[in-house]
Amino acid sequence: MEKEKLVLVGNGMAGMRTIEELLKLEPDLYDITVFGAEPHPNYNRILLSPVLSGEKTIDEIMLNTRAWYDERGITLHTGDPVVDIDRKRRLVKSEQGLEVPYDRLILATGSYPFMIPVPGAELPGVMGYRDIADVDTMIATAREHERAVVIGGGLLGLEAAYGLQQQGMDVTVVHLLDSLMERQLDKPAAALLKASLESRGLRFLMEVQTAAILGSEGGAGRVERVRFKDGTEVPADLVVMAVGIRPNVELAKRAGLHCERGIVVDDTLLTYDPRIYAIGECVQHRGQCYGLVAPLFEQAKVCANHLAKLGYGRYEGSVTSTKLKVTGVDLFSAGNYLGGEDCEEILFQDPGAGVYKKLVIQDNKLTGAVLYGDTVDGAWFFQLMREGTDISGIREDLLFGQAHLGDAGHGGQTQAAAMSDDMQVCDCNGVCKGEIVRAITSKGLFTLDDVKAHTKASASCGSCTGLVEQILANTLGSDYSAPEAKPLCKCTDYTHDQVRAAIRDQHLTSIGQVFEALEWRQPDGCHVCRPALNYYLISTWPNETSDDGQSRFINERAHANIQKDGTYSVIPRIFGGETSPAQLRAIAAAAEKYDVRTVKITGGQRIDLLGLTKEQLPHIWKDLTDAGFVSGHAYGKALRTVKTCVGSEWCRFGVQNSTQMGIDLEELTWGSWTPHKFKMAVSGCPRNCAEATIKDFGVVAIESGWELHVGGNGGVKVRATDVLCRVETPEQVKEYCGAFMQVYREEARYLERTAPWVERVGIAYVRKRVVEDEVGRKALYKRFLESQKLAQVDPWKERAAGAEAHEFTPLKQANG
Amino acid sequence: MSAVMAEQTWVEVGPIDSIPRLGARVLKRDGGDIAVFRNAEDEIFALLNRCPHKGGPLSEGIVYGRTVACPLHNLCMDLATGQAKAPDEGCATVFPVRIDGERVLVSLEQAAT
Ligand SMILES: Cc1cc2nc3c(=O)[nH]c(=O)nc-3n(C[C@H](O)[C@H](O)[C@H](O)COP(=O)(O)OP(=O)(O)OC[C@H]3O[C@@H](n4cnc5c(N)ncnc54)[C@H](O)[C@@H]3O)c2cc1C
Ligand code: HEM
Ligand code: SF4
Ligand code: FES
Numbered sequence: 001m002e003k004e005k006l007v008l009v010g011n012g013m014a015g016m017r018t019i020e021e022l023l024k025l026e027p028d029l030y031d032i033t034v035f036g037a038e039p040h041p042n043y044n045r046i047l048l049s050p051v052l053s054g055e056k057t058i059d060e061i062m063l064n065t066r067a068w069y070d071e072r073g074i075t076l077h078t079g080d081p082v083v084d085i086d087r088k089r090r091l092v093k094s095e096q097g098l099e100v101p102y103d104r105l106i107l108a109t110g111s112y113p114f115m116i117p118v119p120g121a122e123l124p125g126v127m128g129y130r131d132i133a134d135v136d137t138m139i140a141t142a143r144e145h146e147r148a149v150v151i152g153g154g155l156l157g158l159e160a161a162y163g164l165q166q167q168g169m170d171v172t173v174v175h176l177l178d179s180l181m182e183r184q185l186d187k188p189a190a191a192l193l194k195a196s197l198e199s200r201g202l203r204f205l206m207e208v209q210t211a212a213i214l215g216s217e218g219g220a221g222r223v224e225r226v227r228f229k230d231g232t233e234v235p236a237d238l239v240v241m242a243v244g245i246r247p248n249v250e251l252a253k254r255a256g257l258h259c260e261r262g263i264v265v266d267d268t269l270l271t272y273d274p275r276i277y278a279i280g281e282c283v284q285h286r287g288q289c290y291g292l293v294a295p296l297f298e299q300a301k302v303c304a305n306h307l308a309k310l311g312y313g314r315y316e317g318s319v320t321s322t323k324l325k326v327t328g329v330d331l332f333s334a335g336n337y338l339g340g341e342d343c344e345e346i347l348f349q350d351p352g353a354g355v356y357k358k359l360v361i362q363d364n365k366l367t368g369a370v371l372y373g374d375t376v377d378g379a380w381f382f383q384l385m386r387e388g389t390d391i392s393g394i395r396e397d398l399l400f401g402q403a404h405l406g407d408a409g410h411g412g413q414t415q416a417a418a419m420s421d422d423m424q425v426c427d428c429n430g431v432c433k434g435e436i437v438r439a440i441t442s443k444g445l446f447t448l449d450d451v452k453a454h455t456k457a458s459a460s461c462g463s464c465t466g467l468v469e470q471i472l473a474n475t476l477g478s479d480y481s482a483p484e485a486k487p488l489c490k491c492t493d494y495t496h497d498q499v500r501a502a503i504r505d506q507h508l509t510s511i512g513q514v515f516e517a518l519e520w521r522q523p524d525g526c527h528v529c530r531p532a533l534n535y536y537l538i539s540t541w542p543n544e545t546s547d548d549g550q551s552r553f554i555n556e557r558a559h560a561n562i563q564k565d566g567t568y569s570v571i572p573r574i575f576g577g578e579t580s581p582a583q584l585r586a587i588a589a590a591a592e593k594y595d596v597r598t599v600k601i602t603g604g605q606r607i608d609l610l611g612l613t614k615e616q617l618p619h620i621w622k623d624l625t626d627a628g629f630v631s632g633h634a635y636g637k638a639l640r641t642v643k644t645c646v647g648s649e650w651c652r653f654g655v656q657n658s659t660q661m662g663i664d665l666e667e668l669t670w671g672s673w674t675p676h677k678f679k680m681a682v683s684g685c686p687r688n689c690a691e692a693t694i695k696d697f698g699v700v701a702i703e704s705g706w707e708l709h710v711g712g713n714g715g716v717k718v719r720a721t722d723v724l725c726r727v728e729t730p731e732q733v734k735e736y737c738g739a740f741m742q743v744y745r746e747e748a749r750y751l752e753r754t755a756p757w758v759e760r761v762g763i764a765y766v767r768k769r770v771v772e773d774e775v776g777r778k779a780l781y782k783r784f785l786e787s788q789k790l791a792q793v794d795p796w797k798e799r800a801a802g803a804e805a806h807e808f809t810p811l812k813q814a815n816g
Numbered sequence: 817m818s819a820v821m822a823e824q825t826w827v828e829v830g831p832i833d834s835i836p837r838l839g840a841r842v843l844k845r846d847g848g849d850i851a852v853f854r855n856a857e858d859e860i861f862a863l864l865n866r867c868p869h870k871g872g873p874l875s876e877g878i879v880y881g882r883t884v885a886c887p888l889h890n891l892c893m894d895l896a897t898g899q900a901k902a903p904d905e906g907c908a909t910v911f912p913v914r915i916d917g918e919r920v921l922v923s924l925e926q927a928a929t
Contacts, residue, residue: 523856523881524838524855524856526878526880526881526883526885527877527878527880527885527890530878530880531878549836550836550837550838550878551838551878552878553878553887554887557876558876562887562888564870564888565871566871566876806834806841807836810841810842810843810849811834811843811844811852812827812829812830812844813845814827814843814845814924815845815846
């Protein structure tokens, strides 16, 4: 069957985005032809200013190369504008005489710069600022001439002025009003902006109206001067008009489509002709024309949805936000930034630091924002605005940004970490944090360029680059935040992996030896490196190293969890969560004897005794160990609990004895030190009541045996496990479990849980080591059992019997 | 502060080896416990055992150089001055220490700051 024919007029940002969105949905539905007036394939118009200022090259801003069109079978005609649409015969005619039929047509002709109709506006050296040709002209002019006048102190004018100045020209910006960027900024912010640009050498003439542009040679040659209404003049070799844009509706009008300011479209981007869509700056939707890419890209999604015959997308207009792309100026503006009746404003001003923030609130909702100097919270404010969040509860702290909300514990987190997955990071391309994170983890991305390439985030205006970098850093863990891996801590330049390799290859067996061999900068390291080194040493050379208590975090040194008031909690191990009246009686007796303040059942199916002083610890441990308990290691980077369900012993659904399996696993693995905490669970059937699929190692019983899962966790960022494999016998479960723990112990970085580790190395790698390589698995398991011989000494029992007494007794009681 | 006054407040806390290297022990006191630290060079320091941040017991922190990292939220404190290290902020109370042969003495009179 012959494909339907789709023709796009206007090879620009909105039109090509529509094609891309369409291809994502329906790669083969249409035969596509694209006409572009410019001689280039589609490029990123927003980045013309960085090209002008010399910060980027033309090649760097290309979005779709000719090869891209070829590979997708799209016919591209560049440098050949469409001059006519014959709606009856359904074909378009180009300047060069091509006639191409269509079943559906997209008009995406953009807009053109408005030229003020003053005498001299047509002189050589007077121009608009819209495309690559304009940039080429400006750069060429800057080589030969000195003085430029930019008419218009809006977004575009200021970018042009900055770029021309970077090209070495002497630039004067002429503005009709008394305040720059009046469509995005209120007066105080505009004043800060102006001062900052003046300090970079730009000159401003405010409240002047251009009357005429005068040329050399008696008026007919190249531009020479600009004259204003009040009779004053400034010299100029180049005049750039940046006073606004006009939707390019000529072609549509001529074809008899209904146009007002722009081509009028409905919520599906359809014009009055049901075969013709229009999109981008040339359209008028619900009375509104847009001049920024973010809304156009939203339109593109909807239009593609209908072209793909899905038919449910609806475009309902956009709230826009703006950032100025002048290097070194941080500016953000969105929504109703001016306020007005029924609006309240929250203001923050620190002129000394060059910071100004204004939030406009109406009916407990944020409706506008202007930020100058400190724009990190722009994305968050914009999100609150678009979602119409009721902010009455956070009003007090709103201005200080997202980082200030919530408790102090989150203060250290970066902005990106605090963003929810559905929050938009890149407003131009409508990319949310979740998509970026998914791309990073599933496609193995490491650099900003990778992320740009895969998600388009930060690929348009670049304002969100910082955020994307933060997300990269957070997602990959600190080691990958930059292309070069980060050093373990500030005492060294070596990374975790290098340090660990040195410990193994050079057979280093004490922290002192590591310091010496790797030339540590501080004689006894710091609180970051010492715990990591201690872990690497004991996990690499279990038989030859001794655990260094002073390099362990207090919980692991004292074998109890320190609480916020300096007291401790004690959690005895209850294997597999199965207990007995005798055990419970012993715990109850100890709790009473030591006046435990809170007794709490943990989520890990055991009992937490809270509020003990450090001196009490060895005493309560004596009572507990006498009753047969061992430490639960609830305080350690170690095996925590093995949660189980009742399984086939009781449950009518159970297919295997999950409780016993859990007890066996816990007996096998307790006491082992791991890079981070390690949790397990065993469920007796796929109903999975023990939540095994969010554990580091999860076991789910199936009719034929056991399904093994790895790499899950709850927590801030929940991750469900990957399936490792299926096995038949409890013995196999134990072997695979021990082998998995051992690779994790030997290869993961300190403080890296299995979830990020599995994501980093890939489940395929883990399967290779633990499942496919039988010899390797058995060797791993053997090493695991070997080190367990030394690890399964109950630290509580030792201490109850007097070990490390200094840890648990004060030096002395002083009077006074 | 007069010499006589000061003399009266020195408390012997025990031999230096009663404190673990790169560790600390606690001197109990009604007016607030004092953490007595020993570093790798066998220098001894004494701080009020209350972190200026949220009162964490500094005696339980990891010791390195002349620094202790608070066990609760990792504020890093200079043992000699009690000052938190930049970018952290805060100051812990310092007590004078004297080593007399093997004996460690701590003055219960706060050091002038
Ligand atoms: C210097 C500059 C900086 C900007 N900075 C930003 C920014 O920071 N953020 C932001 O959001 N937006 C910015 N914009 C605006 C943004 O570039 C536009 O909103 C966007 O490019 C509009 O997309 P469009 O597809 O509607 O139009 P265009 O990208 O202009 O594409 C239209 C194309 O159609 C072609 N065409 C017109 N008529 C015909 C015809 N009859 N036949 C064939 N082809 C035709 C045109 O030549 C053009 O190539 C900036 C614009 C400029 C000029
Ligand atoms: C991400 C931050 C988390 C931190 C910092 C944290 C910290 C802790 C601490 C300190 C304890 C010991 C409490 C005590 O002293 O008694 C504990 C216990 C526990 N936590 Fe978490 N936890 C986190 C997340 C989670 C999540 C997401 C889950 C479950 C999905 C979870 C499940 C448990 C369970 C079950 C216990 C009891 C463990 C046991 O029985 O030994 N924790 N956690
Ligand atoms: S997981 Fe299955 S066997 Fe276990 S309690 Fe739930 S339903 Fe029963
Ligand atoms: S209490 Fe010491 S850092 Fe918080």
